[in-house]
Amino acid sequence: MGDKTNTHPGAAGRAATADRPSSLRNVVLVGHSGAGKTTLVEALALTSGAANRAGRVEDGTTLSDYDEIEHRQQRSVQLALVPVEWGGIKINLLDTPGYADFVGELRAGLRAADAALFVVSAADGVDGSTRMVWDECAAVGMPRAIVVTHLESARADFEEMTAICQRVFGGDDPDAVLPLYLPLHGEEGPDGHAPVAGLIGLLSQRVFDYSSGERVERPPEAEHLPLIEEARDRLIEGIIAESEDETLMDRYLGGEEVDVKTLVADLERAVARGTFHPVLAAAPAAEGGRQGIGTVELLELVTGGFPTPLEHEAPAVTTPRGTPRPPLTCDPEGPLAAEVVKTSSDPYVGRISLVRVFSGTLRPDETVHVSGHGMEDRGHEDHDVDERIGALSAPFGKQQRVLPQAIAGDLACVGKLTRAETGDTLSAKDDPLLMEPWVMPDPLLPVAIEAHSKADEDKLSQGLSRLVAEDPTMRLEQNPDTHQVVLWCLGEAHVDVALERLRSRYGVQVDAVPHRVSLRETFAEPAAGRGRHVKQSGGHGQFAICEIQVDPLPGGSGIEFVDKVVGGAVPRQFIPSVEKGVRAQAQRGVAAGYPLVDVRVTLLDGKAHSVDSSDAAFQTAGALALREAAGQCRIHLLEPYAEVRVLVSDEYVGPVMSDLSGRRGRVVGTEQTAGGRTLVRAEIPEIEIGRYAVDLRSLSHGTGRFSRSYARHEPMPQQVAAKIHEQEGSAA
Template identity: 75%
Template structure:
């Protein structure tokens, strides 16, 4: 792997080799913000010949042609695809955002890929956020190699970074994380630091010198041999431990010299099984150089060590009725099953869908079935429609290059699928299928928005629906209790990007307003009220009188209406009118303006007029009776209470418990969720956790997460009610 003296870069514009699934590698780059993922993609593209030394191809496209939001923020906020060719293999590189707010894009990349390059910066080390990303990969069984970057400005050497990675990612087996190459250092500079100028291949004991702008293969000096042998022995033992050949260890211990080809084959199998994670280092090419340090070795690892699509397990596939279907993953002649892993809007061609083909072959000008994904709670409607596939293209930066077809295992862009959204399944019209969706994080930060002007109001609904189609991690809520439009996001950066997309892509200007929690109110004790609606203004008048009794009910009872009228004091046809008026007033609220709940309203008596009584008159009388009952009674304001599960590292448990107490939280218990992580269960009023997604991340340095479930409404303490009233009364 990378220990070859020759390499075969693919030229930009060359005919694709991706007609066979075995000739495709789908690799996702994972790592925290600032680790150098995008720079690494550019370096690999240059080494593979997809771009020239200026980072461009003949049509002027560049790998780093990001959208306008990424350019302004100087960080990736969405999944992007860069296809390359190396040694007769098509490599689809998927660059993912490194910030926690965009973990949905990361999970989409993991779904589309078959292996990962996990990128860590030697300048930043391994922190909690980096471990969380590693856990995301581990959760889906993704094969991973580790790439150490920022060698030129590192505070930590490659050797130390390898040790840190082994401790953080090796679990119970630190030998599952070992280097394939040792760094070759040049003379120390004025600062005393010796730059990395090449690599030492441990399996072949060859030196690869990048100091001259190319890649030269050399034999090691005698004084390097002991150091190489020590690291090589440990690597070989680590590979043998993962080998399926049980006699290999005995042969090695017995002094037999093992064929490097056998070791490389076992290494490739261990990487594919996600049981061994080799460590490599890489750096971009200096000005005028042809290749960046370690890029040839990385491309060789991808083509020879990462699994091809047919070697991976397919997600669960069913017919529309739920019947399981067996598929041969990566079969170009099988039934068509593809998945939309990303949806974006292009200013020139409209909606663009990035699609991973899992089975069959996708061709232009064919009708496919678009299957829905069951995310109606997030503002995404289920889909069960047929659409025609127009052009298929392969992206490079902002450029789109036409392709004739996409076989199983490949990634391709499909233009103008009007109904397809991220997570939808594309299948044959006459054999519609569904893929089980990948797990999505729950958005827990509310963002209440209002149209800035009447013009924006007309476009708001369409803009929000298009935004939701692009991003399934966002939940769109039309709250009936508070009458607010709420975008539920993963964090502040996620919310800011959503607002920016609304403004720049869809021409919708919105104002962010305070998010209102759905409070309610109820009677603290029994009360009575009389509603009298009597008017005479010539002709038919209005006459209705009713008397009611109101009693509090247990939480969750809603509004119950009981008719106890005797003797026809309120004619039977007007009893529903009284109930309608009572319920309408209850929905509007009484003392605090919040909906009334958990009461029984009993109609006891009333009066009617043979001519002037009407449905409308008794509705008004019912509402007046309820208002009079409230005027002489004490009302409780009720707030929603959520059950919250906080998953936190052991070192932060004390801080989290203390913080929960300041939020009027009641801790129900704790339990060890996994080694080093604790699960804290608590009940917290929703008034106190509006921004908990942001504040918990800050408290735990990005390592904690939480889930919440509505439990019940319960009375708000008087001091909190006073605070809420003062907040409402305060001038804007």
């Protein structure tokens, strides 16, 4: 593995295809922003012959040329598929964003892949979020390998980076994370830095020299032999420890020379099982070179060591009504079951769905059934419809290369699916299926928006519905209390991209405005009120008088209305009118314009006129009585409290708890969890956690996560309430 030369590279100008699942590899690239994932994908495409020497495809665009927003922000913001071919094997490379705001795209890539390449920078190390993704992959047994990039950096140290990976990723078994190659350094420059010029294969004990711009194989120099011997012995022991041949270790320790072919076969099996994680190195191509350093070795690892889709257990399936179905197998002749892992819009061809086929064969222009779980709280409806799909294609830069079909295990882009959204299942119309959904991160950063102009207001609803159809990590809320349109996102960068897409893709300009929480009012003490509505202006007049008593109730009680009128002072037909007026005024508020809650309103007495009393008159009297009662006592402003659960590395527990206290939060408990993390449970005013998704990330260096749920409304401190009134007064 990695010590062979490819004899059947992919050809530029045509779509890589596969006629059987065993000739497919689906690989997701994972790593923090700036680690070099996209650069590595382009280098692999160059080496495989899919792109030219400038890293460009036929129309002159680069492989990362997917979105104008990515160019402006100089970072990936969405999942990108790049199919290449090596040794007769089609490799679907899934390049994911490294920034935490776009973790939804990462999870989609993990769903579509059968193995993962963790790309770490020798200059920057491993961040907390990358470690968390590694743990997620380990939990489901996904095969993983590590690629160390940025070796050209003056402060890069491959040996140190490997040791870090062993400590971070190896856990209790650091020998499960070992290098297959060592970097070969060239001559030192004036700054004392010796650039990487090639690799030394530990199993083959051969040097792969890239210094000429092409990969040249030769024997190692004498000075390299001691270094090779030490690293090679450790690698062989690590491989043998994973071997299915239990006698191999004893034979090796007894002095028997193990055949390289046997070691490679055991290595490939261990990698495919997800029990051994090789470390490789990658660096830019030498001046004028066609192959980036380490790209051939990496392609050989992917084709030889990573599993085929046949070895990947498919998600569980049911009928759309929930009846369990037999497990799927990766069989092109089986029942059709495919899943939309990404949805995007093209200004020329409309909506494009990136689909992973788990079973059966997807063909262009056929009618399929679209089933979706729906996420009503995020603006996504359930789907249970038939749709005719358009052409199948494979993306390459901005090109779409036509595919004749997509077999089980493959990925393809599907056009003309107007109803299907990310997470939906495509199946045969006469045998509809529904796949178990994958976990979507919960958007916890709110941004309230308003249309910039009347023209934008007319287009806003359609633009927002199309935006959330593309991105299931976004939630659209029409808040009935504050009357705001709120987009819930994963972070500030996610917000920026969402608003920019609204503007550039859907032609809707919006303005972000301060987000308001749903405040309430309540009586701090009992009070009485009298409502008198008497008007006489000729003809039929208006007459209604009512007297009420208002008493505070425990939180969550709502509004209670009690009738204690005696002697018919208020005729029976008008008592519901008084209640209606009281409730309408309570909804409008009695002090600051927020809904009144948690009070009992008792109707005690009143007067009526045989001619001038009416339903409308007693509604008005009821409202006036409540307002008068409010003027006789203190009114509390109530704010919503959230129950917050923060999962954070042990080293950040102290700062997190201190920060929660500074937000007027009450820590109600902590508990230890696996992986050196602590769960902190707290109750905190919602007004204090509007930006907590951003602040927690900074506080915990990207390792913290939290969830929130509404707990109750509680009285707001007087000084905070005064500040709210002041802000609203200045805004008015």
